[in-house]
Amino acid sequence: MTAVSPDAGRIWTAARGPLLIGVIILFTAVVITLLRGSGEGGSLDPRSFRPEGSHAVARLLEQNGVRVELTDNPSAVDGATLFVAQPNLIDPARLSDLSRRAAATVLLAPAGATAKAEVETRQPGCPLASKAGAATAGGFVYEGEQRCYDSTLVRTGTVTMIGHGGIFTNRSLDEEGNAALALSLLGQHERLVWYLPSAADRSQQKSLTDLIPDGWKFGAVQLGIAAVVIALWRARRLGRVVPEPLPVIVRxxxxxxxxxxxxxxxxxxxxxxxxxxxxxxxxxxxxxxxxxxxxxxxxxxxxxxxxxxxxxxxxxxxxxxxxxxxxxxxxxxxxxxxxxxxx
Structure with missing residues (x-):
């Protein structure tokens, strides 16, 4: 009787191709992530001239006498406006401490939204943003003392929460009243601390899996499913044990x-x-x-x-x-x- 199950050498010969492809994809993804994370071209980066960057609004603020300070780990925020581009990457206790010390705080799409809203041109509907007029708003809906743009921009005390950051980007700054709204939110004081949290941020308390984008997780699931399908496809070739005449007679x-x-x-x-x-x-x-x-x-x-x-x-x-x-x-x-x- 001879079993037709593959040995270790045959398994390695069949699997080394997919494994090599997977290693190349992973290496490429890591390199791209490191290059994008270290360059001056990320989303809502005041140094970036790209459509998703925010150089234009930073330049307008400086022309109006506001000193823009970009940081990934703020320390001195007293008397300044604090703009946090990704508040969900920050430990809540530290974020609360920074908000108490800052003269004004603007949080972009923080956690705690009550609903989602389509991004479109909306009317302010509140005295807070009446001078800006219609602007691009949406994303998330919040509860607050003052509600504007169908509650996609709210203010409670000195903390302002906005559900969508399109008004701060180079792409949308010149549309509707976006520029006026962005200047009114970020130019409340002579000094603006522009906080861009990153994976190297010392205040971050999230696990490694929390830092992985949803798209990467979805891709990993797809790769896992593909690996299972390949394994099942190869397993079909194993078959059952088949009889085979022996070359000699064994007593x-x-x-x-x-x-x-x-x-x-x-x-x-x-x-x-x-x-x-x-x-x-x-x-x-x-x-x-x-x-x-x-x-x-x-x-x-x-x-x-x-x-x-x-x-x-x-x-x-x-x-x-x-x-x-x-x-x-x-x-x-x-x-x-x-x-x-x-x-």
């Missing part, structure tokens, strides 16, 4: 000796004893005219001079035996079988 005695050596090498005396007992029962049961599986102890005792208890202990005992005990057991089982045959 039964050699097979028995080979199996015995395997049992001895693995110290499986108890298993060997169980096999011997089962084989004796299987030979004696039809000889005594009993149905398969029935206990032959009583019938053996009736035909021999042994007691039922001794016969049952000999045929069914599960006590551990050593090599010497295994030889003695085999001799005793042979003796019982000979006695039954001669009776």
């Amino acid at each position: 039964a005695a050699e097979t028995v000796e080979g199996r015995a050596r395997l049992y001895r090498r693995s110290h499986a005396s108890a298993h060997a004893a169980s096999v011997l007992r089962q084989a004796t029962r299987d030979r004696l049961t039809p000889l005594l005219g009993l149905p398969p599986g029935e206990d032959p102890s009583f019938e053996i005792a009736r035909r021999t001079s042994r007691s039922v208890g001794d016969v049952r202990a000999l045929l069914y005992s599960e006590e551990p035996v050593d090599d010497r005990g295994l030889v003695a057991l085999a001799d005793e089982l042979d003796a019982v079988e000979n006695e039954v045959r001669k009776a």
Whole structure:
């Protein structure tokens, strides 16, 4: 009998291609992430000239006498306006401390929203943003003391929460009243601390999995599903064990000796004893005219001079035996079988 299951070499030959592709994809993703994280071109970065950057609003603020200070770990925020581009990356306790110390705080899409809203041009609907007029708003809806743009911009005390950051980007700054609204929110004081949290931010208390973007998690799930599908596809080739003619004739005695050596090498005396007992029962049961599986102890005792208890202990005992005990057991089982045959 020959099994067609692949060995380690065949498995590696089949799997090294997909593994190599996966390693290349992972390496490329890490490099791209590091390059994007270290460059001056991220979203809402006041140094960035890209459409999603915020250089234009930073320039307008400076022209109006507001000093813009970009940081990834603010320390001195007293008397300044604090703008936090990604407040969900910051430990809530630290964020609360910074908000108390700052003269005014603007949080972009923080946690705690009550609903989602479509990003579109909306009317202010409140005195707070009446001078700015219609602006691009939406994203998230919040509760607050003052509510503007259908509650997508609210203010409670000195803390302002806004559900969408489009008004701060180079792409949308010149639309509607976006520029006026952005200047009114970020130019409340002569100094603006522009806080861009990152993975290296010392105040961050999130786990590694929390820092992985949802798109990467979705991609990892897809790769896992693909790996399972490939494994199932390859497993279909295993099949069942098939018979194969041996190139030489192997004597039964050699097979028995080979199996015995395997049992001895693995110290499986108890298993060997169980096999011997089962084989004796299987030979004696039809000889005594009993149905398969029935206990032959009583019938053996009736035909021999042994007691039922001794016969049952000999045929069914599960006590551990050593090599010497295994030889003695085999001799005793042979003796019982000979006695039954001669009776």
